[in-house]
Structure formats: structure tokens, C-alpha cells
Amino acid sequence: MTQFYVAVGAVIERDDKFLLLKRSPEKDFKPGVWEIVTGRLEREEQPVQGVLREVEEEVGLTVKVVMPIHTTFFYRGSKEFPMVFITYWCRHLDGDVSLSWEHSEFKWVTMDDALEIYKDSPFFPEFANLKKLKQHLPTGFQLDWP
């Protein structure tokens, strides 16, 4: 049976704005592109724990995971990297953004700006899904994680 690399992504919300990051020019894959926090799951790691770890490593923030909002399969660059990608909506709890080598810039944008910036991007469905959910879910809503 096929095995996959599994990556997780975090759409981080703070005061109704969302964190976008620009990939460093040094990145081998899609340098210079605006993205969200992403990273690969490690062995024996719960996906939600992987999200918290990647967010801490890449931007130095403490967040809560609200819920998964999108899943997709793609090849990362070549057929040797079949990847399943799970994106989570996260809520900022503490800290200010501190970038790692992986990103060169960041900005907090409104939902409408995110949808415009990502209109031709693989990240569009994440934000479209989140917009739909936020129309119904109360402020502070979140699922429970064991």
C-alpha cells in the first residue's frame, strides 16, 4: 500500500486577521511565494501537536487549534514526494511573530485580502472554507483535542 509524507498547515487568526508568510528566496520549493505556516509531520506525532510545533518553530507564536478546515493530496516537486496536506484553523494565544530562515516577510491580512492574494493559489480553498465556517460559528468556538 502507498505511503505518504504528511504535512500540516496553520491558518492563524488574530483579531480577525490572518497571518501570511513569504517563503525565503533560499527555499528549494516555491521561493518567494506567500503561504501559511506549513511543515511535515514527524514520526509518532499527533497532527495537532505537529501544528503547534511548526507554528512555534516558524513564527514563535503560541496558538490553539480550532479545527481542520481542508485536506488535499499533491506531489511536492517530484513523484518521489506524495504528500497529504491537512490545514487547521488556529487562534493566536500569545507572542509576536518572530521569523525563522524559512520566511523573509510576514503580514496580517483580512479574510477578503487573503482570498484576493490567494485567488490563484492552492491555499484558496482553506480561506474560502474558513470564511464559510466563520459565518456560523461563535467567537471563541473550538473543537476539543485529546
Place this chain on the structure above:
Amino acid sequence: MTQFYVAVGAVIERDDKFLLLKRSPEKDFKPGVWEIVTGRLEREEQPVQGVLREVEEEVGLTVKVVMPIHTTFFYRGSKEFPMVFITYWCRHLDGDVSLSWEHSEFKWVTMDDALEIYKDSPFFPEFANLKKLKQHLPTGFQLDWP
């Protein structure tokens, strides 16, 4: 980097009831246990397409995928099977249940009955999450899948 098997699960809703399946006595892993539709993702398969395929194969139903509601990592039996499991809420569209060899019984139960049946099961969080979501999301709500 670690690779994983990826499995998807479907919590199928029909008229405010949810489909439970009893694993066949012939199953190598957890025979006789009540579960939801589950199955492994195939190569190049979008997770949502994998859900639709497994639901069709295991119970012969046509469903719509509403959204992902839970994710978890576990070993399926042995350390040789690191597994990431993504569960989706699905809405029944068409068809009556027709079991494959994988299951010996089925029943449609209320949310409260599902929570009681699964109270010591790994499927409990799926139903607990879904109960929370359904308190806020309108009838017929669903996310979009490309």
C-alpha cells in the same frame, strides 16, 4: 523523513442519525467492533475522493462530504503501520446500505447513542466534535471541495 499510511473515515448522517458498522469476525484487526466507514488512501487520490470511494465500496451509499472533523495518528497493529487518520462528516444523498465482507451488521443511531456506544472508543472525539459543530451550523451546511 517519515512516511505514513493515510486512512480516511466517514461519519455518515441521514435524517439526524449516524451509520455504525460492526467489523466482520474475519477481520485481522479489531474484529466485531463497532466502527464507521474507514479505508486507506490510494496513490494520487484526493482524500475526499477516497472517502467517496470507500463509502461506495463498503456500504454502497452515495454521500456528500461536508467537512473534516478529526485527525489522529496511531499505529495500526504494529510499528510497521504508522497511520494518519482523517475523519469526515458526510451527508447521505442516495442509496440503501449494502454491506461488503468487511462488516457483519449495521445500524443508524442518534448522536447521543453514538456517544454512548463509543464512550471508550477512539471514535468518540469524532462524534463529540460533530455534536459541537451541529449546534451552530445550519441544516445542509457544507464546505466546497475542488
